[in-house]
Amino acid sequence: MKVTIKDIAKIAGVSTATVSMVMNKKDERISDKTRQKVLKAIEEMGYVPNMIASSMVTKKTKTIGLIIPDISNPFFPDVARGVEDRANEDGYTVILCNSDNDVEKENAYLSILQEKMVDGIIISPSSNRTEFNDEFKKIRIPLVTVDRDVENIENYGKIIVDNARGAYNAVRYMISRNHTRIAHITGPFSSITALDRFSGYKKAIERANLTFDESIIFEGSYTTDWGVESMDHIIEHNLDVDSVFCGNDMIAAGVYKSIHNHGLIVPDDYSVIGFDDVEISEILSPDLTTVKQPKYKIGYESAKMLIHMISRKEIDKKDYILSTELIIRDSVK
Amino acid sequence: MKVTIKDIAKIAGVSTATVSMVMNKKDERISDKTRQKVLKAIEEMGYVPNMIASSMVTKKTKTIGLIIPDISNPFFPDVARGVEDRANEDGYTVILCNSDNDVEKENAYLSILQEKMVDGIIISPSSNRTEFNDEFKKIRIPLVTVDRDVENIENYGKIIVDNARGAYNAVRYMISRNHTRIAHITGPFSSITALDRFSGYKKAIERANLTFDESIIFEGSYTTDWGVESMDHIIEHNLDVDSVFCGNDMIAAGVYKSIHNHGLIVPDDYSVIGFDDVEISEILSPDLTTVKQPKYKIGYESAKMLIHMISRKEIDKKDYILSTELIIRDSVK
DNA sequence: TTGAAAGCGCTAACAT
C-alpha cells in the first residue's frame, strides 16, 4: 500500500493539514517540534507526495506542453533544451510532442495537453496550418508560439526570429567581400522562414544595386540533397555565380559536397554561407560561415514568457523578436 | 467557469456516471438516445475532460518519464522520437528530462516523476552513477534502462546495444581491407560504451594475430576536438598507422578535419570508421563508413517494453539486446 | 499553533 498524507499524520500524531503545511513550506507558524516529528515520519515512511491529488485542488500541474514538428530535426533539440532548462528553474516539467507538421496530430496534442491540465503550451505551429478558427481558438490556457508566426489568434505570446535581417546581413557581407553573383538555394516558400530569408536576400541585392536574377534562385527543400542537386546544376551548367547563400546549413552541406565532388574548393571557387549554425557547420571543412539562430535562447525565452503568463494570470501580448548573428568562419573568400 | 462532468450531466438530463461511461466508451449498454444527448451536450458546452481528476481514481496518468543525459547530444533526439512514437500509439504522453549526466539532477527528476505519478520511467542512466542503493532502489514503478547498463538494480527492463560486437565487426572489416595498423580514438573509459567498443576492437586485433599496441589507443572524450587532437598527434609524430577506428562519429569528424588540415586525404592516406551513424556521417566527404546504432529503435523498443510492463502489472525482466550494423560508405580504402 | 471538514472532478461499485 502506498503511504499517504494520512499515514504520515497518524504516525506523527498530527492532522493532515499540518503535514500538508510543512510539506509546502507554509509552516512559519508550525512549532519546530511538530515540524520535526512530521519530517521524521516522512523520512521513515519514504513518503512520496501525490502531486495529482494536489493538482486536483490547486488547479496547477506544474507542467507545460511543448509541441514541435520533430525533435529529430537538428534545429529543435536546442530549443527543447532551452525550454526545459527555463521550466526546470521554476519547478515545471515539460511534455514533449512531435507534430510532424501535421495539423491533425497537432490538434490532437493540443487537446490532450489540455485534458492533462498543463499550465501552458509552447508551440511551433505546423506550417500547414491555415485555419485558425479551430483548435487554436478554443485554447483557454497560456500559449506562446515560436519560430513560425501565426495570424489570427489572440491572447498568446510570440517569440520570433528576425530571419529577414539575418539574411540581409549575410548577403551584405558577401557583397562587401566583392561577390556580385550570389545564388540563393532555399527551402520551400510555403514556409515563412524561407520567405523571410529570401526577402532579406533580395533586399540586400537591390540595395547594393546588383541585379536580382531569378534564374539563380533555387527553391526546394531544407535538405542536403537539395543543396547537392542545385549546386550540381550551377556548376554543370556553368552558371555565372561566384557564391551561394543557403537557406540553412543542411543545404550548405550539400553545396560543399557538390563542390568537392567536382574537384573544386570552398571558398576559392565558390564562397558559401549557411543559416542556423547547427553542429555540422563546425564540422565541415572549411568551417562554414553561417547565420546563427539563437536556438537555445528561443526555447529559453519562450518558456520564460509562458511562465510569466502563467503566474501573472494575465496575457502578455508583447512579441519578442530575437536577432541572429553572422558567424564568420572560413567559407567566404 | 470551467465546465465539468456535472454540467454535462445536468444539461443532458442524466447522471454523471452515464456521462463518464460514454466518455470512456464503456457505453455498450447505454441507449443510443441517451448517448446522443450526452454527446450533444459535450459538443455544445465545449467540455474538456479533466484527466487529473480521472487519474485520481484510476491511478493511471498515461504519462511516462524519459530521462536522458542531454537532448542536444545528437544521439538522443532519435531515441526520444522512438519513445514518443511508441508511447503515442497507446495514448501515453512523455515528459522529457535532461540529466546532464549529473546524478543529483537525475535523482531529482526520478522523484519528481514519481510525485507526478507517471506510469513508468525510461532512463539512460548517468555514467557517473556508482551507488545504486539510493534513489534507484526506491523506485516502485516500472522502469527500463537504456543504452547504458546498470548493475544492482532489480525489477527493471533493459535495452542494450551490442557495442562490442559492432566494434569487432568494424575492425574486422578494416583488417579485411588489408589494414594492419589501426589506431583507436575513443571516449572516456568511465563510460561502459567506450569500454565495450574498445574490447571489441581489441578482440578483433588479437583474433587476427595483429599486435595490440597501446600507444595507438587514444582515450579522451566523445568530441570533435578530441578527434582533431589525437589525429594531429598521429600525423605529426608520424606514428605507424594506416587507419583509425573512432569511438563515435564526432571523433571521426575531428579526424577528418585533422587529415584535411594536413593536406592529406581520406581514405587514401588514412582510412576512417566512426560509430553511431549520426547525421553528419553523410555530410562529411567522403561519406563516412560507420557502425550504425539503431537509435530510433532503441527508443521505440524501450517504450514498448515499458508499456508492456505497465499493463501487465508484472515485471518483465528480459533484456533486449539490439545489434548494430556496419554502414559501408567511402572512408575505407 | 493546530485540527476538522469540505470539496477539487471524476470513476466504479452497487442499487434500482
Next chain:
DNA sequence: ATGTTAGCGCTTTCAA
C-alpha cells in the same frame, strides 16, 4: 439502462 454515492489524496478555510 441509468442513477446514487463513496471515495481517490490532497489543500484550504474556518474553528478552536
